[in-house]
Each structure stands twice: as C-alpha cells, then as structure tokens.
Amino acid sequence: MNVSERISNVFASPIRKLSPYAAAAKAAGKKVYHLNIGQPDIQTPPAFLEAIRAFDDSVIAYGDSRGDARLLNAIQKYYHDWGMDFDINEITITAGGSEALLIAMMGVCDPGDEILVFEPFYANYLSFANVLGVNMKAVTTKAEKGYELPGEAAVEACITPRTKAILITNPGNPTGRVLTSDEMELVARVVKRHDLALIVDEVYREFVYGFPFRSFGVMPGLEDNLIVVDSLSKRYSACGARIGALLSHNADFNEQIMKYCQARLCCPELEQIGAAALYSTPRQYLADVNDEYRRRRDTLEKALSKLPGVTFSSPQGAFYTMIKMPVDSAEKFAIWMLEQFDSHGETVMFAPGDGFYLTPGLGTDEARLAYVLNCADLERAIAIIGEGLKAYPGAKIIA
C-alpha cells in the first residue's frame, strides 16, 4: 500500500524533528537545555490536580461534544473579563489549540483554498493545512524591520479568489511581536473587504510585557468573520492537558463545526475538570508569571547581545524570539550542537528557523528560541550557544 501525497507533503515540525538527536545526546550523558519547544518550567496551579483528584464518578463516560458545562462557563467568564462576551453555544472545547486550528481551517476552507499567513509563522499551522489540502500563502515580514506588517498593498497582493482566511498569531510565535493598533486595523480592513475568515491565535494573550494587550475580539465589525483559537497550555503551564477552545460569533460556523465535533465525540473528561478549576486561579498568578517571563526576556536579550554576529529583534510578547546566527545552516548547527558539541557535558537544543517560513531560502541561518527556562539556565544556555558558535566548523567568520 502507498501512503497519501498529503501526508508525504506534511512538513516535519522544526520544533520536534530534531528530538531523536536530543534523545541520543541525553543517552550519551549530556545535559540538554531545551529552547526548542514552548514547554514552560512554571508550576501548573495546584487547582488542576486537586480538582481531578476529587473526581469520583464510577464510570468515565462520554461528555458533551461542545465541552463540559463547568469549563464552558469558566471560559465564558474569562473572556467576559477581557471585554469579550460569547454565548455558551459560541464556545467549543477542543483537544488543545491544535484541534482548534484544525477545526477552524476545515470549517472555512475546501481543498485547494488558501489561507494567508505572515511569515515567519508557527510551523505547525502548515501541517494542519497540508492534511486538509489547504494551501498557505505567506506575506513576508522581516527581522530587520522588527517583523512589522508590510503595507496594505503588499497584503492585498497575496489575496486570490481562493483565499478564504487570514490566520494570525498575536502575540507572535515565533517572533514575540505584538501587533500595533494600526496593523490590526489593516488586517481587519482586508478581512472585511474580501469577507474572509480571520482566525486569530491569541494563546499568548497573557504574555505581553509592559503594555496592555488588545484582542481582535474587541474590535467592532468583525463579529461575522472572527474565529478565536485559544488554549490553556501556556496560560496555566498545562501543555500536557491538551485543552483548547474555539470561539466565534458566526452562528453558521458554530453550527457546522459541531457536526464534526459530534463525530469525534468529546474532549477528555478529567483534563476538562482540571482545566475548569484552573480558571479559578487568582489573577495574581498570571501577573506573577508575566513578571517572570519579562525577567527572562530581559535576561535573554542581555545574554544574546553578548554573542558576536548574532542579531535578534526584541520580543514584546509570548516567550519566543527569532535570532539570526553567523552559520551556514541553523539546522546543521543545531544537529552539530546535539551530536558533536558540549560545554562541560551540557548543550542546547533550538528550533531551526527555515521551518517557520514558506518562502524557500528564508530563515536558513535563523533559529527560534523559547525562553521557557529560569534566568540562570537561560543565561547558561545562551552562553553555550556562544561557545558552540566559536567551535562550529560551519560558522562564518565575524569581522
């Protein structure tokens, strides 16, 4: 039997595809600092496990396809506090932000349709598009311009009759960029002009440093077009819970996707119980976590600025940054760091940058770093990258 072209075409995740090299490095006794994946080391609020431990039903039964009422209510309240009011039947619980993205894409795109993204973008979007037969088109944003959106004409130039949606991550992954109000207005104008879906991935909403975050969800006039992708993975450091959500005011979208949700039956029961409890965490938790990431961001920037030939754009949100390194290939360098290099038995894993771009040739000397480690580990990890750059045979000589 042959596998499908669609699955052959799925791009290997730049975030995870080097995991076998990391496993081998660990098996060889090396300590590996993981800057490749957005897996925070922050403690999950204890309410998660406490609520689950209190669960005592004798049958672990199917739940509602939309989601458990307690969790739906908790998410409704969370959004209300952000100034966004959704009815319960405008919220759908999903198996992580991943399933939310898959369902959003299938809900608005037929095979051959197009989704516009701004590159560099979260690489896994492409995999979901691949399996659905949807084509991604990228508008390039540039490191040297701080990843600001290009003008409206450049965005319009990428719209075709097959374009069905704009998919945008804000705060940005992998760039850490937060959209300005002007940029949000630009996106909203294009969306409304062509009556597109606007799929916004705002899972890093709570991670904006030094200024308030504005959601697309509070912009007037987008009610018919907006689909919000959410996840509690990062918000409450509960990545392994795999609980996300889709929110939209578009009644037709909500009704149609529910048929698919019913076919996949429901989301896991215990994780939903824990997730509902997480939303009762005092808001101070999120403020404290925000402070911690801001410190890490500052630590990262200070450490990176000491590395000769490495450039980066200051991240304003999320917990990622893209860096440009003086190497022949960031992927080769990443593999070399895991296979060939160590500093006192320690090395670093990061995500090669080209996987975050659609345009061939872009990002080959870039890497995404996730600043999800504590400040001391972060400093050490960046110093190891610096040592690696000095020793790497494929490094370019810095004048």
Next chain:
Amino acid sequence: MNVSERISNVFASPIRKLSPYAAAAKAAGKKVYHLNIGQPDIQTPPAFLEAIRAFDDSVIAYGDSRGDARLLNAIQKYYHDWGMDFDINEITITAGGSEALLIAMMGVCDPGDEILVFEPFYANYLSFANVLGVNMKAVTTKAEKGYELPGEAAVEACITPRTKAILITNPGNPTGRVLTSDEMELVARVVKRHDLALIVDEVYREFVYGFPFRSFGVMPGLEDNLIVVDSLSKRYSACGARIGALLSHNADFNEQIMKYCQARLCCPELEQIGAAALYSTPRQYLADVNDEYRRRRDTLEKALSKLPGVTFSSPQGAFYTMIKMPVDSAEKFAIWMLEQFDSHGETVMFAPGDGFYLTPGLGTDEARLAYVLNCADLERAIAIIGEGLKAYPGAKIIA
C-alpha cells in the same frame, strides 16, 4: 464569511443529532433510556483514577508525540497476548479511536480518493472522510441475510482506480456481526490484489459472545497493508478518557503519520497515565464484562422478539443491533418518542438507521440500539419502544 462546502457536507451524527430533543425531554421531567449511544454503564476499573490520583508532577508538560512509554508498553503487551507483536515504533497513541481513524484516513487517502465500507457502518466514519475530502463507497449488506458480506465479485465491482482502502469494523457496529474466516479471507484477497490499505476497527474485540475472536492482525501476508484502529473506550468502559491507538507494520505509514502527530503535539497526559494502569486490570474483568454483555444481548433479543412487526438479526459481538420497525420513518419516530411520548414519565432514545447507510433510501425504518444498560433497564426500554410503536401515528398496521 462563508463556511466550507466540506463542513456543510458533514453528515450530522445519527448517534448524537437528536440530543437536543433528549435534553428537552429531560428538562420536561421525563426519564430517558439511552440506547442511542455506546456509553456503557459498566464501572471503569478503579485503577484508572487511582493512577491519576497518584500523579504528582508539578508541571503538566507536553508528552511524547507517539505517546507515553508506559502506555505504549502496556498496549504492546496487550497485543502480544492476542498473538500480535508490534514494535513500539509501530504503535501510536491517539485521542480516542476517532483520531486514529482520522489519521489512518489522511495517511492513505488524498482528496478525491475512495474508501470502501460495508453498509450499514459506523456513521462517524463518514464525517472524518468528509472533512478530508475522501469519498466513501459502500457495499451493501442486508439484514435479511444477517449482514453477511456479498460475494467477491460484488466487492470487486466497487473498486475503482481511486480506491485506496477498505475500512471494516469487526465486530460490527451497528450490526453486532462478527466476520467469518471465509469473509476475512475474501477481504484480504481483495486488499492484496489491489494493494489497498486495510483499516480495521476492532475496538469491540473483547465483546464476542460464545466463540473466540480472530483478528485481521494474525492473518499472514497483510503486514504491509494492515492498519489497526484501537480504543480503550469500550474495553474498559472509559469512553470519556479519549485514548485510542493506531497500529501498523508499514514503516512508511508509521513514519509519515508521525509528522502529523508531532504537529498536534501529544495526547493528554493524565488520561494516558490512567489508560496505562487500565491495562494492568486482571483479564477476569474482561471475561466478566463479556458475560454481562452476553446476558444483555440475550435479554435484548428476548424483549425485541415480543414486539410485533419488529425484526432484527442476532448480534454476535459488540453491543449494538440494528432493528427494523413498522414505522414511516425511524427518525420521525425517534423524535416523537422524545417529544410526544412517555410511559409513566419514561421514554427511550435510539439512533435512526438511515445515518448508517450511504445508499439513499436504506435504513429509513431501522434503528441502532446499543445494549449498554443493565438487563432490567434494557427490558423496560424495549417495552417502552413497544408501547411507543402502538401509539405512534406514523406506525404501520401489523397484520
């Protein structure tokens, strides 16, 4: 914005689409016996919650995309005990059997490709095919012939150049039929002749009454073609855990689907911990549950045989049966039972049969019953259907 054609075309699940009527009936104070959904009332083995309660990591972190090692090892051993040996990298943990089906289909079919099924079939297959742009083609099996497979020529006649897979449920859902060895050989010949994928959904493997079950996984010569869909939902009465698995010896398939699995990151951590513990349940549990369902099957048959004009084929496995009723429309009757009828404040929900057929016009007077209630409730539920049939305005007169 417009929703996609693919999502518009998704068939509403016959198992869940009448849920709003059931909710209204309950809100009006009626007791509803649920024969519509395969939600067993059997206790989940306590090991599930015990293992989860013992979990004490401070961070609920992403797990491995293939699945947690403990669960993979447990499933490997379970299959070994069934005479099927899979390497760990030939097993992939999924979000229920549902995700296993979705991934199996995307792994072997491109948009426009075809999958052959035998109708009546598990209705949700169609939803997954719909969203992937895959076309289902059905070979009809007939109630009056006990849902036996038609001859090889009839199966061959449905194969086209776009056919990429045969998808078969054994034991059958919704029919409760278990394939004979001759039928399995027939299917294997067709699969090998055209080098198709053979996707076998054997989630009811433990529920065969009075004779041993033979898996496609022990048939020689299918190594390259076989994809086994599994789930612990029914096996351990843990439907809400949403833990399934995909198993295949085809190395290319396994490697390609892992890219998608990495994009969706991982399955829920706590449910995997509970699932691994379930596999340590003494085998006597499964034997006891088998005995219980056999009693229910016998109770169901006895109760159904008392209903004038109702015909059915004796189920040999799983916990479903299709019945034929003397009504104008099983769906109208189902809605009427929930909206208009009660017997001493009680009524019954079942799944209309046409949703389990692809061929228009088939199954309109049929229903799928899930015998997942205890014998007393089951007897009462069938008696209520009998009372309903006497009172239903759309009932046909039985001579």
